[in-house]
Amino acid sequence: MRNILLLAFISLLAFTGCKQTTPVKTIENLKAGIKGETTASAKYNAFAQKAREEGNDTIAKLFDAASKSESIHAANHTKVLEELGEKMDVFTPEFEVKTTAENLQAAIDGESYEVATMYPQFIADAQAEKVEKAVKSFTWAMDTEKKHLQFYTKALEALKLASEKTLSFEYAVCPVCGNTYEKASMDENCAFCQTPKDKYIII
Ligand SMILES: [Fe+2]
Ligand SMILES: [Fe+2]
Numbered sequence: 714m715r716n717i718l719l720l721a722f723i724s725l726l727a728f729t730g731c732k733q734t735t736p737v738k739t740i741e742n743l744k745a746g747i748k749g750e751t752t753a754s755a756k757y758n759a760f761a762q763k764a765r766e767e768g769n770d771t772i773a774k775l776f777d778a779a780s781k782s783e784s785i786h787a788a789n790h791t792k793v794l795e796e797l798g799e800k801m802d803v804f805t806p807e808f809e810v811k812t813t814a815e816n817l818q819a820a821i822d823g824e825s826y827e828v829a830t831m832y833p834q835f836i837a838d839a840q841a842e843k844v845e846k847a848v849k850s851f852t853w854a855m856d857t858e859k860k861h862l863q864f865y866t867k868a869l870e871a872l873k874l875a876s877e878k879t880l881s882f883e884y885a886v887c888p889v890c891g892n893t894y895e896k897a898s899m900d901e902n903c904a905f906c907q908t909p910k911d912k913y914i915i916i
Contacts, residue, residue, distance in 0.1 A: 734842075736797065736839070736842035736843075736844045736847075737842075738838040738841075738842060739797075739835075739838055739839045739842045739844045739847045740794065740797060740799050742834075742835040742838055742839070742847070742851075743790050743791075743793055743794040743797075743799075743847060743850075744794065744799075744801060744802065745831075745835075746786070746787075746790045746831075746835060746850075746851065746854065747787050747790045747791055747794065747801050748804055748806075749827065749831070750783045750784070750786040750787035750790060750854065751783075751784075751787045751804075751806055752806040752807065752808060753779075753780075753783040753823060754780045754781075754783035754784040754787060755780075755806040755808070756806065756808040756810075756819075756820075756823075757776040757777075757779045757780035757783065757820065758776070758777070758780045759808070759810045760776045760810065760813070760816040760817075760820065761773045761774075761776035761777045761780065763810050763812075763813060763816060764776060764813045764816070767812070767813050769813050769872070769877055770882075771868075771871075771877050771878065771880035771881065771882055772813055772817070772868050772872065772877055772880065774881070774882060774883065774884060774916060775864055775865070775868055775880070775881070775884065776816075776820075777884075777916050778884030778885075778886055778893050778916040779820070779861050779864070779865075779893065781886045781891075781914060781916060782857055782861070782886050782891035782892075782893045783891070785886070785887075785888065785889075785890070785891035786850070786853070786854040786857065786891045789850040789853065789854070789890070789891070790847075790850050790851075790854070792850075793844070793846045793847050793850050796846065797844070813872065814869065814872055814873075817865050817868055817869040817872065818869065820861070820865045821862060821865045821866060821869065824858045824859075824861050824862040824865060825862060827854070827855065827858045828855060828858050828859050828862055832851050832852075832854060832855035832858070833855070835847075835851045836848055836851045836852060836855065839851060852905075853890035853891060853892070853905050853906065854891065856892070856905055857890065857891045857892050857893060857905070860892070860893055860894075861893060864893070864895075867880070868880055881895035881896060881897065882896075883895075883896035883897075883915060883916065884896055884915075884916045885899045885910070885913040885914070885915055885916070886913060886914045886916060887903040887905070887906060887908050887912075887913055887914075888908065888912055888913070888914055889903065889906045889908045889912075890903060890905045890906040890908070892904060892905045892906070894913070896915060899913060
């Protein structure tokens with residue numbers, strides 16, 4: 714009797730082991746996230762060049778820092794996707810470059826969508842499908858985008874008041890999670906992933 718019970722238990726374990734379902738939504742969301750972050754990185758790089766052409770060096774620095782940060786988010790999402798045995802599809806980033814004031818507004822709109830709509834849904838889906846690494850990667854990105862949104866809003870206000878010279882000249886980007894700081898107010902250890910500040914990328 715004991716042997717039969719043991720056999721039944723082992724069979725049940727094997728059965729549940731094989732029954733792992735594919736996290737379909739999370740895979741789709743990771744791909745959308747990689748596309749969004751890669752596009753944002755390329756877009757902010759182009760916006761930085763435009764800001765420099767217009768003589769807005771502080772705003773150019775902000776776009777440079779955010780561009781670096783988005784590339785870290787894209788790399789983190791890609792790692793999770795590949796760990797799930799999937800590959801990213803080939804795509805070309807598409808965006809428009811306008812004036813720096815318009816580019817800042819476009820950046821605010823993009824970050825607002827990611828913070829209010831996109832990442833909360835992605836995180837909920839990853840939690841439901843129990844993909845903890847995706848929950849972490851999406852959360853690091855969302856928390857960073859909240860800061861980018863604040864920085865861009867502050868920069869647009871400064872630009873409208875012609876006081877952009879008062880904005881930070883240097884930023885620090887966490888190489889692990891993409892968290893972004895004005896250099897003067899960076900934490901000893903990254904608030905999101907605890908990486909020490911001597912590892913930050915200074916821009
Ligand atoms: Fe961002
Ligand atoms: Fe970090």
